[in-house]
Amino acid sequence: xxxxxxxxxxxxxxxxxxxxxxxxxxxxxxxxxxxxxxxxxxxxxxxxxxxxxxxxxxxxxxxxxxxxxxxxxxxxxxxxxxxxxxxxxxxxxxxxxxxxxxxxxxxxxxxxxxxxxxxxxxxxxxxxxxxxxxxxxxxxxxxxxxxxxxxxxxxxxxxxxxxxxxxxxxxxxxxxxxxxxxxxxxxxxxxxxxxxxxxxxxxxxxxxxxxxxxxxxxxxxxxxxxxxxxxxxxxxxxxxxxxxxxxxxxxxxxxxxxxxxxxxxxxxxxxxxxxxxxxxxxxx
Numbered sequence: 001x002x003x004x005x006x007x008x009x010x011x012x013x014x015x016x017x018x019x020x021x022x023x024x025x026x027x028x029x030x031x032x033x034x035x036x037x038x039x040x041x042x043x044x045x046x047x048x049x050x051x052x053x054x055x056x057x058x059x060x061x062x063x064x065x066x067x068x069x070x071x072x073x074x075x076x077x078x079x080x081x082x083x084x085x086x087x088x089x090x091x092x093x094x095x096x097x098x099x100x101x102x103x104x105x106x107x108x109x110x111x112x113x114x115x116x117x118x119x120x121x122x123x124x125x126x127x128x129x130x131x132x133x134x135x136x137x138x139x140x141x142x143x144x145x146x147x148x149x150x151x152x153x154x155x156x157x158x159x160x161x162x163x164x165x166x167x168x169x170x171x172x173x174x175x176x177x178x179x180x181x182x183x184x185x186x187x188x189x190x191x192x193x194x195x196x197x198x199x200x201x202x203x204x205x206x207x208x209x210x211x212x213x214x215x216x217x218x219x220x221x222x223x224x225x226x227x228x229x230x231x232x233x234x235x236x237x238x239x240x241x242x243x244x245x246x247x248x249x250x251x252x253x254x255x256x257x258x259x260x261x262x263x264x265x266x267x268x269x270x271x272x273x274x275x276x277x278x279x280x281x282x283x284x
Contacts, residue, residue, distance in 0.1 A: 005233035009242045012226035015219040016246035021253060022212045023089070031204035032216065033081055034195065037188040039217020045181035048221075051174025052182070058169075065166035066179060070186035072159035077187040078194055079151040087145035094134035095149035097244050098127045102157035104237035110161065113235055118284040123241055126277025130244065132270035133251065156240070159183070163228045164236040176225045184221055241281055248274050 019036065026032045056062060076096075083092040100123045107113035115123075134149075135142075163179075170176045192202045199205075207213070230239045248271050 002233065005230045005239070008226045008230040009239065009245075012223045012230070012243055013246040013249060015223035015226070016243065017250045017253065019216045019219040019223070020089075020093075020246070020250050022216050026208045026212055027206055028084075029204065030206040030208045031081075031191075031195070032208055032212075033077060034188070034191050034204055035208055035213055036216040036220045037077075037184050037191065039213055040184055040221040041181060041188060043214075043217050044177060044221055045185070048174055048177030048179070048181040048225075050178070051172050051176075052170075052178025055172040055175040056170055056178070062166055062169035065162040065169075066182055068162040069159045069166065069179070069183045072155040072162065073183040074186045074190035076152050076155040076159065078190050079148045079155065081191065081194065083145045083148035083152065085145075086141040086148070090136075091134050091142060092145055092149050092152075094130040094247055095146065096152035096156065097240075097247060098130045099153040099156040099160065100237045100241040100244075101127055102154065103160050103240055104235075106157060106161050107164075107235060107237060111164075115235065115237065116284050119238070119281055122277045122280035122284055123237060124277070125280065126241055126244065126274050129270050129273030129275075129277060130247065132273060133247070133267060136266045136270060160236045160240055164231045167228050167231045170228075173225065173229060176228050177221065180221050180225045180228070238281060242278060244274065245278060248278075 023032045080092065080096055083096065101120075104115055104120065104123060108115070166179055167176065170179055195204065196202050208216070227239055227243050234242075251267060251271055
């Protein structure tokens, strides 16, 4: 079980890193989140929805979890993009991914799922590292971005818990992919409404090049589905914490391959803190 979970998380991390690095090459006006969700819905949603309809164990907890995930996903994406209006991805995203401690708290209160003390310590250490990494970013208005990033973190914890419930009723990967697609459809509608409110148009001004858009569409939902599948074997707080290794890897690749040298000592220190937390979590 641990090996299966590790493989699923590792594959998810690689996909997550890939689409985040692709996003760095896309003009901000192209709105990579909106186009990435659309690409997922076109390329993978039909396969996923077929699996969801015919493979899922349709009971009321699954329907409720699907509704909660769709709403929480929508708020997450809207909050995340709103935070991006004020600050760069390098600042916002690590803060938005500091949700595992909330997930652990919700799991304890709602599902009587207790984590050992070492796991709590490990999660807290990794979150400190994420915040240090985010604060190393250049530019932006951190004061106005921070509340939106925290809202994104809160709703990440909410949909992670509903995902944990849903996975018990999703026996195949295609069914999980369909579950993700339902949530992403809600998110796509919410982002489209936000576009209309802020710019007067639904479709962004620019479109990413296909070489960036197609891989993003294939990876953005598949990586998420792999995380949900890993929740069959590990507590949700563990899975989300380990999936944050993607931020570490993306940061290392950005410093090495993309030659991003700004605040590299601070970023390296933050990366080491995150790694320490993840190692302690693995040992727990």
